[in-house]
Amino acid sequence: MGNILFLSGVTITIGPKSSMQFFMKRSNFKGTISFGVGFFLVVIGWPVLGMILEAYGFIVLFSGFWPTLSVFVQKIPIIGWVFQQPIVRSFLDRYRGKRVPV
Secondary structure: OHHHHHHHHHHHHHOHHHHHHHHHOHHHHHHHHHHHHHHHHHHHOOHHHHHHHHHHHHHHHOHHHHHHHHHHHHOOOOHHHHHOOHHHHHHHHHHHOOOOOO
């Protein structure tokens, strides 16, 4: 049920045409296949393996959004303080691809 709501939510949010383009983009193909196979495995009764594949597919599909999410989280009043600490910030900058002196 959650998978169907997730897919319909993405479709409603960005539209059917954009959803198809997003999921069928060559760079997202590995994530789409993993998510689809995971969904199939959950349906046929292999929930643990299916959820692992779905999680991997989700991470691959939305890996381009993690830097944007980290900037957003840094601006949240209480939680943002933790993400603005030097050790966490250096990790996030390294993840975003910025050069950080070691």
